[in-house]
Amino acid sequence: MGEECVSGDFTACVRREFPALAHKAYLDSACIGVAPLRAVRAVTDLVQGMQYCPAESGTAMHGRLNELRAQARPLVARLIGADAADIALTESATHGLKIALESLPLRAGDQVLIPDLEFIQMGIMWRQLKDRGITVRTVPHDESGRVTVDAVRAELTRDVKVLALSSVQWTNGFRADLAALSELCRRRNVWLVVDAAQHLGALPLNVRQTPVDIVVCGGHKWLCSPFGTGFLYLDPAVRPRLRRPLAGFFAARPPARTWGESFLRPDITPLQDYEFSEDAYAWETGGTGNYPGAVGLSASLSLLLELRPQRIETHLRTLTDYLTEGLDRLGLTVVSPRDPRHRSGIITFSTGRAATDTALMGSLLAAGVAVSVRFTSGVGGVRVSCHLYNTLRDLDALLAAAEEWQRRPRRNGRPPAHTRSQPRSAAxxxxxxxxxxxxxxxxxxxxxxxxxxxxxxxxxxxxxxxxxxxxxxxxxxxxxxxxxxxxxxxxxxxxxxxxxxxxxx
Missing domain, CATH: 1.20.59.10 (Chorismate mutase)
Structure with missing residues (x-):
């Protein structure tokens, strides 16, 4: 199947990998992505195989599981143009961000900048450094919902040591100018920490071309991986300056060829000095990992790499252009940036009122069109996530349902609010x-x-x-x-x- 995806038709490959979406307009990947068939089979095969313990012993099986988990690192590295040694596997973007916060050499008086459009998790986590004397400030968005490089520059005082941001914002899909921000941070000696959870899988990112100190990403959104998966990228040039977090023995180098062989040595003790690698895997938890999730992540990444990130981006550009034109025809306000340089797979639109945005979302859900409503700092509306498995037919279904909602009888000039108690149509x-x-x-x-x-x-x-x-x-x-x-x-x-x-x- 993989070779067919490399050399064959994009649409045919996607149809094979996501058969359950053939009759469903799922446009909510910014919340949860859909796993491809190969990922489902990889997880199923691993879990079913465990009932037989196919290796000759439990020790051998555990070693094999660690090897299977490790296969995800080079695939992540290929996706972002890094080396496998630069990748640590995590359970989520939040897990990766937690490791980053604990690793950065920050002191009392240091400041962290984040955009005011950020995902709630970003603010919650950085604010918890307050007891260490570290403060967090926000960079304001402009009237069009962008956080510009000039706005960041204006907030970069001498005390700012970290710029932390999502490369694609979760409410309006604004795509940051990472190249310019990277150059700015390097000139000012500021750490650049990027949450790419709404970016990777939909848009390309190459850390060799656009240097970033730390990248965190969860797997269950645009990477289409099972829950409990993600990764942390650590630039090899900055790793010597980072604190290595507390970790278990799997994050250390075994005293023999493998840990299984190490356990056979009579001289091994719990308090001897163990050596940790300088590779990014030393920043992992170092315990028994999420092996089903890791094989699912590997399978999903293999599909994304076969389809090629640039080709996926082109597909998404076609979809988002089509959707934007359709929303304009309906007189709905497109909240997302129109500039292609700042576009992503997310198109957010609004009726002009948060309450009616929510009512429209309810009507779309009842029509079988999966979308969300998201707001941050006054920016947001009905969020539509166009991913590789979506088609123009999905967008036609959304536009038709939105138009039908507009035609309903109005009270006080507004369409009647939809409530969750209204039954979905039989169709x-x-x-x-x-x-x-x-x-x-x-x-x-x-x-x-x-x-x-x-x-x-x-x-x-x-x-x-x-x-x-x-x-x-x-x-x-x-x-x-x-x-x-x-x-x-x-x-x-x-x-x-x-x-x-x-x-x-």
């Missing part, structure tokens, strides 16, 4: 239910394929052991189990499964 419910059926069918087909692979492995083992190709007693046991759960239909299903898997049980 909208059917669309959602069909999407679920499609997803379940894909799971079933994936499980059948996996079952066939296990059956072939059993056949090879029986042949190597000079046993009969088929164990009739085992087949009878399978049929009886299916019959017990599903009756006669279960019997027929079991026999068909045995046939498809060639009876190699």
């Amino acid at each position: 909208a419910r059917i669309i959602g239910q069909r999407a679920l059926i499609d997803a379940l069918d894909d799971d079933l087909m994936g499980l059948i394929t996996a079952r066939g692979g296990v059956s072939r492995g059993i056949r090879r083992s029986r042949l190597e052991g000079a046993m009969a190709r088929t164990d009739l007693a085992r087949e009878r046991e399978i049929v009886e189990r299916f019959h017990h759960r599903l009756g006669q239909d279960g019997t027929r299903l079991a026999l068909e499964l045995l046939r498809m898997c060639k009876g190699d049980t």
Whole structure:
């Protein structure tokens, strides 16, 4: 499938990877992305395999799981133009930001700048450094919802040691001029900390071309990864100046070739001096990791890399141009920047009032169009997230539902507010239910394929052991189990499964 995505049609590849979205207008990736089929299968295969512990021992299995988790680092590095040694795996953007805050060499009297449009988490976390004598100030946005380089420059006093910002803002999709901010921070000797959670997966970023000291990113939004995944990038030039956080032994170098081999040494003790790497993985927690999440992240990243970030950006530009034109026709106010240099996959629009924005969102949700409403510092509205799996048909559904909402009878010049108690239309419910059926069918087909692979492995083992190709007693046991759960239909299903898997049980 990967080769087809590299050389084949973009739309066809995306359709294969996201079959559950064929009949659903999901435009809310800035909140939660949708996992591709390969990520779902990777997680399922790992979890199902754990019931067999396929390695020869628990120690060997744990080592294998660590190796699988580590495979995500070079894929992250490729995505942002870094080296694998520069990447630490985290559970979220928040986790990465926490490590950054604890690692930066800040002192009492130092100041941190953040835009006033920032995601709430950014402000909450930096404000907690107040007891260390560190203050946080905001850079104001202009009348068009931008945080300009000039505005940042105006706030850069001698006490400012950190500029922390989201490269794409969560409410209006404003895309910062990272190149100019990077140059400014280097001239002023200011740390540049970037939250790329609303950026990566939708837009390219190359840290060699645009130097950034620290990048944090969660996986569950535009990277389309399972929850509990993310990464932290640490510029190798600045790592020697960072405090390394407390970490477990997996973040240290083993005294032997592997930690499994180290445990065999009689001289190992808990209080001996262990050496930590200068690579970014030394900033990880160093304990047992989120292995299913890591393999899911790797699978999702492999898809993004095959489709190519530049091609995804071009696709999103087509979608956002189309949406902006449609919103203009309806007379709805586009809140997001129109300048292509500051555009992202997020297009936010407004009716002019927060209450009616919320009412319109409710109407869109009832029509089967998934969007959000977000505000920060007075900027926001109905937020639409256009991602690689979205199509012009999704946007037509949104525009048609918005136009229908505008045509409803008005009270005091305003459309009636939508409440969550209003039932969704039967057609909208059917669309959602069909999407679920499609997803379940894909799971079933994936499980059948996996079952066939296990059956072939059993056949090879029986042949190597000079046993009969088929164990009739085992087949009878399978049929009886299916019959017990599903009756006669279960019997027929079991026999068909045995046939498809060639009876190699």
